[in-house]
Amino acid sequence: AQSVAQPEDQVNVAEGNPLTVKCTYSVSGNPYLFWYVQYPNRGLQFLLKYITGDNLVKGSYGFEAEFNKSQTSFHLKKPSALVSDSALYFCAVRVGGNQGGKLIFGQGTELSVKP
């Protein structure tokens, strides 16, 4: 079955430190991977995606993610965390094709950035 997993329920970092939110995937064929952020009682905001091309993908708000095929991972990173980055982060994989298909989400990781 095609799926995506986020092994950490919560990640705590100090402001100014680098952050990493982990994601691993299991898909057949080429993966189409996404990261979204959700603030309390809000919908999801798109951060970045990997479809093809460079393994390092740069997205919104200074976030980036590295696609690693051998490790089947797509970890989200940011060099210097902000308190305002505190939110719920979801990794997702599109199944059923790139032009069609549907998004399957990981269980989410709550990021807490302390001053």
Place this chain on the structure above:
Amino acid sequence: GAVVSQHPSRVICKSGTSVKIECRSLDFQATTMFWYRQFPKQSLMLMATSNEGSKATYEQGVEKDKFLINHASLTLSTLTVTSAHPEDSSFYICSARAGTSGRANEQFFGPGTRLTVL
């Protein structure tokens, strides 16, 4: 661009009543819309996928007679929770995907609707 709205943002209803939630793509045509359900601090669970003008495709375990989905136009989809019960209380999020080639990969999310059934 690429804004998806939901109405209402919050609704409280009595058990046994039906509630309709609207999802609109404001600045693009959405050939496909998705409805998700989310419990507190949990992931989004896909309920159904709807294509404009055709019947929705429901995920396994989702009662189609309970959660009625209509996608009557390229900018509007509705989810009706029929005979709502307290266990239907949840955060419902819609998502829309454009049919034009330039945005065919993108899926945009609405702000969500908090349903509370008393």
